[in-house]
Amino acid sequence: MSDIPQELKYTKSHEWVRVEEDGTLTVGITEHAQGLLGDMVFVELPEVGESYEAEQDCAVVESVKAASDIYCPVEGEVIEVNEELEDAPEQINVNAYHEGWIFRINPSNPDDVDNLMNADDYAALVEAEEH
Amino acid sequence: MPYIPHTSQEIAEMLSVIGVDSIEQLFDEIPPELRSDGLDNIPSRQSEMQVQRLLTEKSMQDGTPLCFAGGGAYEHHIPAAIWEIATRGEFYSAYTPYQAEASQGTLQVIYEFQTMIASLTGMDVSNASLYDGASALGEAVLMSVRANRKAKSKRIIMPATVSSVYRQVVATIVKHQGITLDIIDFDRANGTIDIDKLKQQSEPFAALVIPQPNYFGCMEDVHTLTDWAHEQGAMVIGLVNPVALALLEAPGNWGTQGVDIAVGEAQPLGIPLSSGGPYIGFMACKQKLVRQLPGRIVGRTVDLDGKPGFSLTLQAREQHIRRSKATSNICTNQGLMATATTLYLAFMGRDGLQKVAASCVQNTQALIDLLKISPGICFPFGTSVFHEFVITLPTDVEQVIEAMAEEDIVAGINISQYYAQDGLENALLICVTETRSPEDMAFFADTLNKVISDLTGGARK
Numbered sequence: 001m002s003d004i005p006q007e008l009k010y011t012k013s014h015e016w017v018r019v020e021e022d023g024t025l026t027v028g029i030t031e032h033a034q035g036l037l038g039d040m041v042f043v044e045l046p047e048v049g050e051s052y053e054a055e056q057d058c059a060v061v062e063s064v065k066a067a068s069d070i071y072c073p074v075e076g077e078v079i080e081v082n083e084e085l086e087d088a089p090e091q092i093n094v095n096a097y098h099e100g101w102i103f104r105i106n107p108s109n110p111d112d113v114d115n116l117m118n119a120d121d122y123a124a125l126v127e128a129e130e131h
Numbered sequence: 132m133p134y135i136p137h138t139s140q141e142i143a144e145m146l147s148v149i150g151v152d153s154i155e156q157l158f159d160e161i162p163p164e165l166r167s168d169g170l171d172n173i174p175s176r177q178s179e180m181q182v183q184r185l186l187t188e189k190s191m192q193d194g195t196p197l198c199f200a201g202g203g204a205y206e207h208h209i210p211a212a213i214w215e216i217a218t219r220g221e222f223y224s225a226y227t228p229y230q231a232e233a234s235q236g237t238l239q240v241i242y243e244f245q246t247m248i249a250s251l252t253g254m255d256v257s258n259a260s261l262y263d264g265a266s267a268l269g270e271a272v273l274m275s276v277r278a279n280r281k282a283k284s285k286r287i288i289m290p291a292t293v294s295s296v297y298r299q300v301v302a303t304i305v306k307h308q309g310i311t312l313d314i315i316d317f318d319r320a321n322g323t324i325d326i327d328k329l330k331q332q333s334e335p336f337a338a339l340v341i342p343q344p345n346y347f348g349c350m351e352d353v354h355t356l357t358d359w360a361h362e363q364g365a366m367v368i369g370l371v372n373p374v375a376l377a378l379l380e381a382p383g384n385w386g387t388q389g390v391d392i393a394v395g396e397a398q399p400l401g402i403p404l405s406s407g408g409p410y411i412g413f414m415a416c417k418q419k420l421v422r423q424l425p426g427r428i429v430g431r432t433v434d435l436d437g438k439p440g441f442s443l444t445l446q447a448r449e450q451h452i453r454r455s456k457a458t459s460n461i462c463t464n465q466g467l468m469a470t471a472t473t474l475y476l477a478f479m480g481r482d483g484l485q486k487v488a489a490s491c492v493q494n495t496q497a498l499i500d501l502l503k504i505s506p507g508i509c510f511p512f513g514t515s516v517f518h519e520f521v522i523t524l525p526t527d528v529e530q531v532i533e534a535m536a537e538e539d540i541v542a543g544i545n546i547s548q549y550y551a552q553d554g555l556e557n558a559l560l561i562c563v564t565e566t567r568s569p570e571d572m573a574f575f576a577d578t579l580n581k582v583i584s585d586l587t588g589g590a591r592k
Binding site: 047 | 453
């Protein structure tokens with residue numbers, strides 16, 4: 001079973017969300033997702049300053065075998081992107097929950113995060129998908 | 132692979148296994164009212180001997196006229212070696228391999244093609260080719276809108292000096308993508324893009340298309356135009372003639388930054404005119420844009436044992452992986468044409484191509500000089516040309532073309548049909564390549580003078 005940190009929130013599309021102290025959200029893809037996709041070769045980061053709706057595709061991760069859309073977990077504005085991924089996309093494979101973070105957003109509505117899954121729900125989702 | 136016919140016995144066996152009496156019965160599913168009675172004037176069957184005779188007689192009607200027409204496809208000499216090699220069984224396949232890595236020879240030829248195109252255009256990377264120059268321009272327009280996110284614009288500035296046919300093709304390709312093509316006028320005295328009108332543009336745009344040479348054969352001020360477009364935050368698409376590139380500045384060197392995307396028609400590089408096709412489009416771009424490049428791309432790599440080899444690369448752009456978000460619907464290339472083009476460039480080399488281009492320029496100048504002393508013929512544009520130029524006639528251009536045809540000369544292209552509203556009446560676009568001799572050109576000039584004289588009743592200016 002892949003690592004699913006308790007303190008994070010999760011989406012059905014395998015993004016994880018960390019609520020930072022200042023209320024902004026850091027987003028990446030889970031350990032489970034990076035394992036399925038394989039070695040990362042390229043990340044198309046979102047534009048800083050762009051606003052996205054919940055579940056709107058805003059980034060792309062490309063591995064040796066597939067290109068996968070990343071969806072914005074809640075409505076918000078992108079305030080920072082992880083530019084290190086431009087030269088080292090493999091950070092997503094090596095450390096999905098820390099160095100592999102993809103972007104940070106300012107949520108329009110701070111309560112929206114509560115609609116996302118917790119670690120146990122996500123674990124159940126992964127379990128179900130594997131069968 | 133040899134032709135494998137079905138014998139009557141094999142056909143009978145198959146019909147028996149299927150459980151029908153005749154091949155006709157296999158079509159019973161189609162409603163009778165949808166069945167066709169056959170084609171008018173086409174017999175249901177003829178022997179190979181009869182068909183050969185029929186087609187020989189038809190082709191004799193074409194004749195072998197002296198060709199002075201260009202307009203996007205050009206008659207150049209094709210060394211016999213090119214098609215002798217390209218028609219070998221190993222190469223003679225029109226299609227792109229899908230089990231690509233098993234076709235190392237094919238991939239290597241494509242890689243060589245890409246290398247030559249990148250070198251000729253002065254760009255970083257080329258794809259494996261597209262269908263033709265016009266659709267390549269369409270793909271470049273789509274690519275520039277995708278790639279130029281900063282401009283936030285779906286507007287393309289398309290000069291009227293780009294072939295009308297190319298503009299129609301691009302319009303067809305992009306019209307459902309919400310992309311607008313703003314046509315910018317040409318300067319009536321120069322036959323080039325009206326730069327003053329261009330500089331009056333204030334709305335943002337994604338890209339400017341710059342043809343070189345343009346449809347009139349004239350040289351555009353590519354450095355000024357490229358820098359201006361970049362200053363506006365737009366990308367630049369260079370639409371170029373590959374033979375001309377032997378003498379002209381490569382689009383990768385236009386202005387201070389070079390163009391972002393270079394496209395064109397590679398038919399002049401060893402492909403016969405063959406009534407309009409197949410031709411082959413080329414497309415090259417800067418390294419940072421490579422992920423937006425459509426079409427197949429071959430890359431060089433090493434295998435598990437460290438031995439060099441070739442593979443298809445960056446396939447996540449293509450529709451079999453990226454589906455609706457792919458860079459294009461194209462998932463093939465013009466394999467056979469790319470092979471021939473690569474052979475042509477390898478045979479000619481830099482020197483050979485320069486000689487061809489220089490000969491085109493010289494011959495064109497020679498014909499211009501002959502026609503400059505022809506009464507009644509005017510040269511509307513004062514700009515330097517490569518191997519095509521425009522003249523206006525004192526009488527109906529269509530009649531002139533017909534009269535020249537009776538003397539077995541294809542005199543050129545009536546461009547008034549595309550530019551009448553710009554005051555270019557009775558305008559003829561003439562092309563002279565290295566294939567025309569001094570005798571050909573003297574014959575052309577003499578015949579044209581005679582035709583004009585006959586049609587104007589001998590009236591002279």
